[in-house]
Amino acid sequence: MNKPxxxxxxxxxxxxxxxxxxxxxxxxxxxxxxxxxxxxxxxHGELWLYALLTDGLGKHDVQLEFGFDLSVDENISLRTxxxxxxxxxxxxxxxxxxxxxxxxxxxxxxxxxxIKLLCDGVEVARxxxxxxxxx
Amino acid sequence: xxxxxxxxxxxxxxxxPVEFDFAETVAAGPAASLNLSIQVPAAADTKALARDLGGxxxxxxxxxRDWGGAGVxxxxxxxxxxxxxxxxxxxxxxVRWSRSRFERMxxxxxxFALEDPAGPAGVLPEDVVQQILDxxxxxxxxxxxxxxxxxxxxxxxxxxV
Numbered sequence: 001m002n003k004p005x006x007x008x009x010x011x012x013x014x015x016x017x018x019x020x021x022x023x024x025x026x027x028x029x030x031x032x033x034x035x036x037x038x039x040x041x042x043x044h045g046e047l048w049l050y051a052l053l054t055d056g057l058g059k060h061d062v063q064l065e066f067g068f069d070l071s072v073d074e075n076i077s078l079r080t081x082x083x084x085x086x087x088x089x090x091x092x093x094x095x096x097x098x099x100x101x102x103x104x105x106x107x108x109x110x111x112x113x114x115i116k117l118l119c120d121g122v123e124v125a126r127x128x129x130x131x132x133x134x135x
Numbered sequence: 136x137x138x139x140x141x142x143x144x145x146x147x148x149x150x151x152p153v154e155f156d157f158a159e160t161v162a163a164g165p166a167a168s169l170n171l172s173i174q175v176p177a178a179a180d181t182k183a184l185a186r187d188l189g190g191x192x193x194x195x196x197x198x199x200r201d202w203g204g205a206g207v208x209x210x211x212x213x214x215x216x217x218x219x220x221x222x223x224x225x226x227x228x229x230v231r232w233s234r235s236r237f238e239r240m241x242x243x244x245x246x247f248a249l250e251d252p253a254g255p256a257g258v259l260p261e262d263v264v265q266q267i268l269d270x271x272x273x274x275x276x277x278x279x280x281x282x283x284x285x286x287x288x289x290x291x292x293x294x295x296v
Contacts, residue, residue, distance in 0.1 A: 018152075020149060020152065023149050043157075053150075062153060063155075064155055068203065078235060078239075079157075079203065079232050079235060080235060081155045082155075084153035084154075084155075086150055086153060087150075091146055093146075094146040094147070094148065095146070095147045095148075096147075096148055096149070096150050097147070097148070097149040097150065098149075098150045098152075098153065099149065099150075099152040099153075100152065100153055100154070100155065101152055101154045101155070102154075102155050102156075102157075103154065103155070103156040103157065103158065104156055104157040104158040105157055106157055106203060108203065
């Protein structure tokens with residue numbers, strides 16, 4: 001039996017939504033902001049992350065680590081989510097898309113959010129989102 | 136003779152979505168508490184000490200809010216005087232992610248408070264404890280380090296439970 005091994009992420013991006021049937025990403029985003037008429041602090045209702053994983057075998061635990069408010073060093077807030085299990089199958093060269101909906105994301109202030117994808121506790125991908133005020 | 140070098144077309148699939156929701160009541164394990172075991176020198180000015188410890192709770196509460204929580208409160212039922220020590224149990228108003236915030240606070244306290252403990256310990260009078268319990272949160276996170284450095288002789292041990 002093949003031993004599980006941590007996959008490699010070839011892509012890790014944020015977007016508005018993902019069409020699971022069509023396997024397409026809708027409107028990739030690099031920045032998020034409060035809804036019109038809203039202000040900080042606020043809650044961002046839904047954001048999708050997409051990871052393209054390969055070179056993995058078997059089942060793995062994935063989780064996200066969020067670093068909030070990166071514009072102010074003293075106030076970095078780290079939050080690690082609970083774990084979810086994914087199955088990478090038995091073919092190590094297979095490529096698996098992993099849609100990750102993130103709901104009720106807290107936005108305290110404008111700045112940056114650093115998002116890490118952890119697989120069995122190991123960082124496999126990282127992306128940064130800008131949090132900005134509407135002009 | 137043909138040689139098979141490998142595959143250039145690989146299987147591609149979409150895994151089922153894995154969802155994370157920040158509104159989960161308990162996202163990082165069960166609700167945690169920050170237990171402060173406070174040992175004071177026998178000759179300590181108890182009124183000043185009560186004020187200082189109250190300030191410490193204020194600052195930790197402010198830290199909690201700055202790190203995404205809603206402040207901390209003293210668990211009066213779990214807090215107690217134990218010989219020459221005061222055990223102060225703090226709980227988060229917002230339990231979501233409270234363990235990670237408490238672990239960061241404990242680390243901060245360890246960095247500043249466990250060095251240079253001074254003198255024999257005394258016993259905290261009841262009225263001093265009451266003064267500590269009456270403190271309302273209103274502090275500044277940047278003052279934590281300087282506050283703890285000025286709190287000479289008071290030994291604070293922090294543990295997340």
